Amino acid sequence: MSRAETTATGPDDREQDRTEAAADTAAPAVRAPKAVWSLGLFRSELITVFRRWRTLALLAVLAGVPLLVGIAVRIETGNGGSLGGGRDNGNGPAFIEQVSNNGLFLTFASLAATLPFFLPMAIGVVAGDSVAGEASAGTLRYLLVAPAGRTRLLLVKYGSVLTFCLAATLVVTASALATGFALFPVGEVTLLSGTDISLSEGLLRALLIAVLVAASLVGIAALGLFVSTLTDSGISAMAATVGLLITVQIVDNIPQLHAFQPYLFPHYWLSFADILRDPVGWDGIAKNLGLQALYAAVFGSAAWARFTSRDVTA
Amino acid sequence: MGEPDTGAARPADEAVIETRGLAKQYRGTLAVDGIDLRVPRGSVFGFLGPNGSGKTTTIRMLMGLIEPTAGSARVLGRPMPRSSRTVLPRVGALIEGPALYGFLSGRDNLLRYDAADPTADPRTRSARVAAALDRVGLTAAAAKKAKAYSLGMKQRLGLASALLQPRELLVLDEPTNGLDPQGMREIRSLVRELAADGTTVFLSSHLLDEIEQVCTHAAVMARGRLITQGPVADLSAGARGRLAVTTPDPAEATRVLAAHGVSELTAVGPKVTGELPADPPDLADLNAALVAAGVRVRAFGLERATLEDAFVALTGEGFDVAG
Numbered sequence: 001m002s003r004a005e006t007t008a009t010g011p012d013d014r015e016q017d018r019t020e021a022a023a024d025t026a027a028p029a030v031r032a033p034k035a036v037w038s039l040g041l042f043r044s045e046l047i048t049v050f051r052r053w054r055t056l057a058l059l060a061v062l063a064g065v066p067l068l069v070g071i072a073v074r075i076e077t078g079n080g081g082s083l084g085g086g087r088d089n090g091n092g093p094a095f096i097e098q099v100s101n102n103g104l105f106l107t108f109a110s111l112a113a114t115l116p117f118f119l120p121m122a123i124g125v126v127a128g129d130s131v132a133g134e135a136s137a138g139t140l141r142y143l144l145v146a147p148a149g150r151t152r153l154l155l156v157k158y159g160s161v162l163t164f165c166l167a168a169t170l171v172v173t174a175s176a177l178a179t180g181f182a183l184f185p186v187g188e189v190t191l192l193s194g195t196d197i198s199l200s201e202g203l204l205r206a207l208l209i210a211v212l213v214a215a216s217l218v219g220i221a222a223l224g225l226f227v228s229t230l231t232d233s234g235i236s237a238m239a240a241t242v243g244l245l246i247t248v249q250i251v252d253n254i255p256q257l258h259a260f261q262p263y264l265f266p267h268y269w270l271s272f273a274d275i276l277r278d279p280v281g282w283d284g285i286a287k288n289l290g291l292q293a294l295y296a297a298v299f300g301s302a303a304w305a306r307f308t309s310r311d312v313t314a
Numbered sequence: 315m316g317e318p319d320t321g322a323a324r325p326a327d328e329a330v331i332e333t334r335g336l337a338k339q340y341r342g343t344l345a346v347d348g349i350d351l352r353v354p355r356g357s358v359f360g361f362l363g364p365n366g367s368g369k370t371t372t373i374r375m376l377m378g379l380i381e382p383t384a385g386s387a388r389v390l391g392r393p394m395p396r397s398s399r400t401v402l403p404r405v406g407a408l409i410e411g412p413a414l415y416g417f418l419s420g421r422d423n424l425l426r427y428d429a430a431d432p433t434a435d436p437r438t439r440s441a442r443v444a445a446a447l448d449r450v451g452l453t454a455a456a457a458k459k460a461k462a463y464s465l466g467m468k469q470r471l472g473l474a475s476a477l478l479q480p481r482e483l484l485v486l487d488e489p490t491n492g493l494d495p496q497g498m499r500e501i502r503s504l505v506r507e508l509a510a511d512g513t514t515v516f517l518s519s520h521l522l523d524e525i526e527q528v529c530t531h532a533a534v535m536a537r538g539r540l541i542t543q544g545p546v547a548d549l550s551a552g553a554r555g556r557l558a559v560t561t562p563d564p565a566e567a568t569r570v571l572a573a574h575g576v577s578e579l580t581a582v583g584p585k586v587t588g589e590l591p592a593d594p595p596d597l598a599d600l601n602a603a604l605v606a607a608g609v610r611v612r613a614f615g616l617e618r619a620t621l622e623d624a625f626v627a628l629t630g631e632g633f634d635v636a637g
Contacts, residue, residue, distance in 0.1 A: 051417060137415070141377075142407075142409075142475060145377045145405070147431065147432075149432065
């Protein structure tokens with residue numbers, strides 16, 4: 001329901017933004033000496049996010065994905081015969097065939113499997129709930145009269161959502177590494193371009209990929225935060241953000257709409273596979289990071305413009 | 315009522331809250347219609363009005379949560395909402411009931427609200443939280459999850475969050491909602507205690523006797539307008555109070571009292587009431603006169619005009635009629 005609101009208010013707020021963005025660049029000079037004052041609230045925010053049962057459930061689901069994939073591959077290959085090339089989703093590299101040869105590939109396979117939906121959905125839930133959830137619980141008014149400061153609170157909220165992005169990605173990575181090392185042989189890594197690298201370098205690249213995947217979620221995090229400032233209902237903000245994600249993913253897969261696709265936040269998500277080439281292809285990765293930064297700037301400042309000017313009546 | 319005027323030592327004309335033509339319009343309806351509110355420093359200020367009269371909207375504007383449509387508000391001498399950052403750390407507030415994180419313990423809730431205040435010293439945080447919990451009598455339940463709290467305990471925790479730091483102004487919106495009579499009494503004595511320390515308390519309520527018991531000043535709102543404000547004594551004593559005599563001889567009593575200048579005499583059953591003259595005679599003489607005239611007096615005394623009388627006189631309606 002708030003999706004309509006988003007499109008309705010989006011352009012206005014972005015208009016407003018351009019003027020207010022100028023004010024924002026001047027503001028850090030005033031805020032800079034107070035950088036320390038945000039740490040206490042940021043810590044408190046992290047505790048609040050990660051102590052929530054829902055957050056832990058999301059992380060548990062994310063941790064379960066590599067485990068399920070690993071077990072499935074193990075069962076299939078255990079029956080004799082390697083995993084056939086029957087899988088061709090045409091969407092990103094097929095890491096999964098390599099998992100039975102090298103457990104490290106379970107990490108890449110799991111990240112590729114969770115990035116299109118599971119990970120961003122989890123981010124959508126946490127980001128969508130960030131402001132709207134506090135508003136519906138009424139705690140927002142007490143934070144604001146504390147006074148948390150609207151800009152400071154929003155920055156802290158975005159910081160905690162980004163931390164969750166990183167935590168979620170690391171949970172998938174860690175679970176995949178553990179499962180992969182437990183169930184499959186591990187050794188030298190054969191890159192997509194055919195060259196071999198040592199296991200330690202392979203691990204390093206896996207970590208780099210995890211960070212890139214986390215960075216790929218910056219855009220949807222900002223989008224979710226913006227949606228969250230539009231409503232006083234945590235549930236509808238979460239639903240709207242996840243709904244937007246699904247819509248964008250669908251649009252990204254309709255060939256007739258290719259003109260828009262380079263501007264959709266998931267468009268370059270699977271570019272992280274280029275890390276597994278020799279030499280590493282940075283082109284797609286740079287495009288992805290640039291797009292995420294653009295989303296963060298646009299929706300971050302839209303969220304700021306909205307949140308600092310709205311009436312808090314809940 | 316009977317409270318020492320703790321503001322006496324300070325400049326008498328200093329206002330802690332001052333609004334000029336403060337108004338808020340929601341989609342065409344005026345929730346608050348140009349009010350000029352003035353809360354003197356050191357007072358316990360009762361903010362009265364039926365549900366829906368604009369009290370909470372006014373408080374939200376004072377706390378910088380919503381932007382006024384027109385007019386201005388100054389809190390602790392500074393304009394709101396512009397000076398939120400400097401004003402609000404000196405203000406403790408309970409707005410429209412407590413709001414808590416159910417999955418956090420009572421103590422963790424307070425730690426979070428304290429962390430939100432950039433002026434709060436993190437080194438003294440746990441000590442201040444413990445002191446606030448103790449002050450509202452929640453120490454024993456501090457480790458319990460807030461979702462397991464009763465409404466009264468939530469209310470107390472909300473109050474504790476307003477008391478995390480020494481405050482110059484406390485804004486308490488319906489603080490006794492959901493409390494049992496014992497809890498209400500504790501809150502009242504807490505308010506008196508805070509006021510004695512020099513904190514100005516701005517107390518909104520729709521319970522008249524509550525206001526009458528603790529407040530030095532009061533303002534009355536109805537339908538978004540401020541009907542009156544001033545010291546409670548002035549408000550309730552539009553009259554000096556009525557003389558009431560209970561006697562089995564009402565006719566004779568009426569005659570004697572009229573002879574002594576008591577006006578507007580009415581006799582209902584055994585009870586005779588009337589207005590004392592502008593220059594009232596000694597009540598002991600009056601009583602003696604009654605007895606001398608052979609009137610058997612069972613009870614004799616002044617009935618103080620209640621705030622409720624004043625309210626009904628002002629609005630011409632029962633208090634519980636929503637505006």
